[in-house]
Amino acid sequence: MSSFHRTDWLAVASPIVTVLIVASGYVVSYMQEKGKNHAALQDIGKLTRTVEDIKTESAVLIEQLKATHELRFAAVDRRLQAHQEAFSRWRKLIANFHKEEIGSVAVECQAWWNDNALYLEPEVRNAFNRAYFAALDHRALLESGRGAGKDYKPIEGNMHLVLTLGDVIMRAVALPSLTEQETKTAGEK
Numbered sequence: 001m002s003s004f005h006r007t008d009w010l011a012v013a014s015p016i017v018t019v020l021i022v023a024s025g026y027v028v029s030y031m032q033e034k035g036k037n038h039a040a041l042q043d044i045g046k047l048t049r050t051v052e053d054i055k056t057e058s059a060v061l062i063e064q065l066k067a068t069h070e071l072r073f074a075a076v077d078r079r080l081q082a083h084q085e086a087f088s089r090w091r092k093l094i095a096n097f098h099k100e101e102i103g104s105v106a107v108e109c110q111a112w113w114n115d116n117a118l119y120l121e122p123e124v125r126n127a128f129n130r131a132y133f134a135a136l137d138h139r140a141l142l143e144s145g146r147g148a149g150k151d152y153k154p155i156e157g158n159m160h161l162v163l164t165l166g167d168v169i170m171r172a173v174a175l176p177s178l179t180e181q182e183t184k185t186a187g188e189k
Contacts, residue, residue, distance in 0.1 A: 075119065082119035083173045085112065086128050090165045093135045097162065106136040121172040127165050134161040 089109050096105045109132035117125050141155045
């Protein structure tokens, strides 16, 4: 082959090879971009599903909290009334603590507790129950504690169960104080 033909052949082949190289670069770049787009679509799909799952879980949780909140506030008046009645019965226990009537007062407290315990805060519910039983047992503890050298701690502990019930009830229903602005607004009405 002569140098002339090689030059013609190179002159024809060189632009074709150049076009093929450039075209293959574009094809490779296009395919890489296509692969990235496909991966991004898959990632977006996963992210979308994750976001939707979180939204669904959040909506369910919000509904549960809302239902609990509504239930809690639906009985606010009744709960406050139950705590007031518990306080009144506690005062009656204290007034009859060393009297013959303590048995009937304790039975009255137990009957009331059976009908109203679910409206009481858990701490009040337990303290009220312990207090009327302690009041009922107090006379027997006093009689067993008479005499020289007797241990008075059970009597004191029993008395403490009854006496502290009032504080437990008051803490359970303690309302926040009014701010100065709220006091002023209430006075204007």
